[in-house]
Amino acid sequence: MTRTAYTGAAIFDGTRLHETGVLLAEDGHCRGIAEAVPAGYEVERLAGGLLAPGFVDLQVNGGGGVMLNDETTLEGVRRIAEAHAATGTLALLPTLITDTPARSRAAVDAVERAIAEGVPGVLGLHLEGPHLSLARKGAHDPALIRAMGPEDEAFLIEAAGRLPNVLSTVAPESVTPEQIARLSAAGVIVSLGHTDCTFAMAEAGFAAGARCVTHLFNAMSQLGNREPGLVGAALGAGGVSAGLIADDIHVHAAAIRTALAAKQGPGRIFLVTDAMSTVGSDIAEFTLNGRRILRRDGRLTLADGTLAGADLDMPRAISVMTGRVGVDLAQALAMATSVPAGVLRDAQRHGALTDGAPLRAVHLTRTASGEFGFARRIGAGV
Numbered sequence: 001m002t003r004t005a006y007t008g009a010a011i012f013d014g015t016r017l018h019e020t021g022v023l024l025a026e027d028g029h030c031r032g033i034a035e036a037v038p039a040g041y042e043v044e045r046l047a048g049g050l051l052a053p054g055f056v057d058l059q060v061n062g063g064g065g066v067m068l069n070d071e072t073t074l075e076g077v078r079r080i081a082e083a084h085a086a087t088g089t090l091a092l093l094p095t096l097i098t099d100t101p102a103r104s105r106a107a108v109d110a111v112e113r114a115i116a117e118g119v120p121g122v123l124g125l126h127l128e129g130p131h132l133s134l135a136r137k138g139a140h141d142p143a144l145i146r147a148m149g150p151e152d153e154a155f156l157i158e159a160a161g162r163l164p165n166v167l168s169t170v171a172p173e174s175v176t177p178e179q180i181a182r183l184s185a186a187g188v189i190v191s192l193g194h195t196d197c198t199f200a201m202a203e204a205g206f207a208a209g210a211r212c213v214t215h216l217f218n219a220m221s222q223l224g225n226r227e228p229g230l231v232g233a234a235l236g237a238g239g240v241s242a243g244l245i246a247d248d249i250h251v252h253a254a255a256i257r258t259a260l261a262a263k264q265g266p267g268r269i270f271l272v273t274d275a276m277s278t279v280g281s282d283i284a285e286f287t288l289n290g291r292r293i294l295r296r297d298g299r300l301t302l303a304d305g306t307l308a309g310a311d312l313d314m315p316r317a318i319s320v321m322t323g324r325v326g327v328d329l330a331q332a333l334a335m336a337t338s339v340p341a342g343v344l345r346d347a348q349r350h351g352a353l354t355d356g357a358p359l360r361a362v363h364l365t366r367t368a369s370g371e372f373g374f375a376r377r378i379g380a381g382v
Contacts, residue, residue: 005041014338014352054090062277083280087313091350098129124165132194139308171195177208184209202233213242243272270339276309
């Protein structure tokens with residue numbers, strides 16, 4: 001039996017920040033947080049920084065130089081997961097952006113195989129489209145966007161039976177409340193996004209079972225004084241959580257502060273990277289559905305300047321939240337760990353340092369200016 005006590009760093013357990021304390025591990029499993037090192041434990045002293053659960057990211061389009069849309073295979077999923085693990089994300093949903101039915105089926109097959117072969121951190125699949133609104137398509141290929149038909153619905157229901165988690169981003173213009181209700185009943189996590197829907201349409205989607213919103217503020221109807229749009233509906237719906245891209249580009253810090261203050265619970269706002277193939281890679285450009293995506297000054301754009309995902313990892317998002325936005329560190333960390341884990345149908349005990357769960361922790365450094373960096377993974381369960 002191997003017992004290890006990690007000391008010398010602050011510890012975030014998923015909900016609470018412990019400025020002092022000892023993280024205990026036994027044979028690769030978490031044994032809680034103690035005030036002092038118990039007898040029988042070997043001590044591993046860390047040189048400051050912070051211990052936290054591995055990050056949970058529900059929107060990961062690519063990494064390691066590959067996009068899921070282009071490398072819809074076991075090896076593609078593996079490379080993406082490995083690239084994000086090297087930044088502290090130890091649980092994720094590989095995300096397929098709007099594509100053909102054949103590519104969508106291949107994504108389900110690839111993720112199913114990755115899970116069967118034990119690729120660490122792969123918890124399911126996010127299908128972002130193709131049932132979106134042309135008016136809010138963003139970087140999605142308009143030629144591939146379409147309304148949901150019976151075969152599409154059956155495909156998603158089948159996928160939910162094969163994978164632990166299937167998250168589907170849809171627009172109310174392309175998917176009916178009745179379809180949302182059937183998908184939700186079958187276990188699909190339905191998220192509204194890439195939509196120009198009215199407040200009433202969004203509320204109807206939530207009432208039917210949609211319980212998430214994809215990258216809040218981006219590619220959706222905005223909060224207006226006479227028409228609150230999806231933004232207004234998301235903030236006012238207590239049963240709905242919303243992803244947020246905190247890269248200091250997609251959403252202004254003041255808008256994030258306002259959203260956090262306005263959000264009705266128990267649903268909460270959580271962080272996503274919306275990362276593309278650039279994570280873990282020095283590539284300067286890549287293609288998406290045959291279109292060139294440029295990487296410049298922290299931005300990823302189409303040739304016309306349209307944002308196309310984000311050049312972002314979770315430590316950077318947390319740095320933006322605690323720095324530019326000014327939220328409490330514990331809140332920012334929860335937005336990257338326990339809150340997104342709570343959106344999943346089966347989080348497989350990710351997102352918190354829970355007694356008895358596999359230890360999947362990350363050690364973060366922090367500079368004098370407050371920027372967080374990933375140092376290492378900790379635990380046999382990573």
